[in-house]
Amino acid sequence: MTSVKYFNGYSMPLVGLGSWQSSDPTELEKALDVALETGYRHIDTAYMYENEAVIGNVLKRWLDSGKIKREDLFI
Structure with a gap:
């Protein structure tokens, strides 16, 4: 994924998953899981x-599993 590098050394992906108008919690959970599985950070x-x-619960599950690290996420 294309990213922008900041002066502190962190690189933030330019493409992110938007969660506006995600009114169905089950659909949002699925979307977040797929996004994280495919490399969205x-x-x-x-x-x-x-x-x-909903977002917090999904991220907690992923963080607790060790699949991602908090420092790799841009929220």
Whole structure:
């Protein structure tokens, strides 16, 4: 994936998964799982989307499994 490198050495992917208007929690969970499986590490979300609990649960599951590291995510 194409990324931009910051002065601190971190590279952030330019393409991220948007979560706006994701009203069905089951569909959002599936979308996040597929995105993370295929290498997405940039998740676009906001408090006003009201889906932070679903995103948090999926990310926690992935982090706890050791499949990803927090420092690799851009949220």
